Amino acid sequence: MSRNSIQTYMKEHMPLYIFVSVLFVMGVIFGALMVNALSLEQREDLTRFLGSFVASLGEASELHPKETFVSLFGMHMKWIMLIWLLGISVIGLPIILVLDFLKGVMVGFTVGYLVGELSWKGMLFALVSVAPQNLVIIPTLIIVSVSGISFSLYMVRNRILQRRGALAEPFMSYSVLTLSMAAVLLGTSLFEAYVSPTLMQWVTPMIALTQS
Template structure:
């Protein structure tokens, strides 16, 4: 426990930086909603109305995706961060992924709130927020671990030329990534079996007029 606390304390500036970058992405994504053209807004509104009807009626069009596909998507995201962290040139890529994740969440929540007001906020809370309560910290920990490993390579292998041992930092990095991958399976489980039921509970409130 003590090594973890010390590591967290040492990496706290990185956690703050990644968190701020993510929040900037969320804000940017929410602002992107205002940049949509009228035609794009109408297309999205039509798609969501159709989705809510299918979700309420339990039709095939609203059937939840499989656990395998959801888990695969999350694990690919974790794996990409891990691979980017192994190289110095991949460090900016980790930051881009964190920003992009924030943009996606900000856009989804911003559009739902803008289109459906408090009902949209409620739907966003049950469809986006639950899995991300764990998912976002997991991605942040993976990102910080990747950034820290890249900085270690830069500091000890490139700048000082001291040739510091890379085995222990790499082992710690790999272990952290594996633990986060297991936690992502928990996120995928929630997203596959719990979130759809929560969305189905809220969907009737957002049905287009005359559909309920």
């Protein structure tokens, strides 16, 4: 793709990128606020789960990078393929927006809980366990979401309302972009499975101390 093509693409899709990004940020804020709504019992359950997770990080025998990679990549692929399918279905367009909002909620809740329970140590843990991969995953999902929304809008304008315009080229572009983002998520899954546990092990001692 030439520089002019990229500039044209960004100019045409920038409003969608801004809208989806703002929706995601709203999800992050909502997820962080949800932490305050947790009951004492729910907080205790989450604390026990976090304690067990941190303890497992300290035991090399409990780490299974290959199984973790397969699980993570499978999860990412299900998410991205669902967006792809919703994009070609037209009626799934609103659900794409819901998925982006929910992804923001998940990230916001995770970081909000860690920081709320562990203060700056929770922030440190979030920086090594949540932030690195999500710096890639989030833009990737936003790109696929915008592409899916754009393709749906194209079909509505050119095939349903005006009944003209070829679908083959836009469909291929949409599918190739989705596959490209899947390849990016493949690399991200490898990082999550083989590198993230090591990063988390570096901060595990202080987290374990806090939990004890």
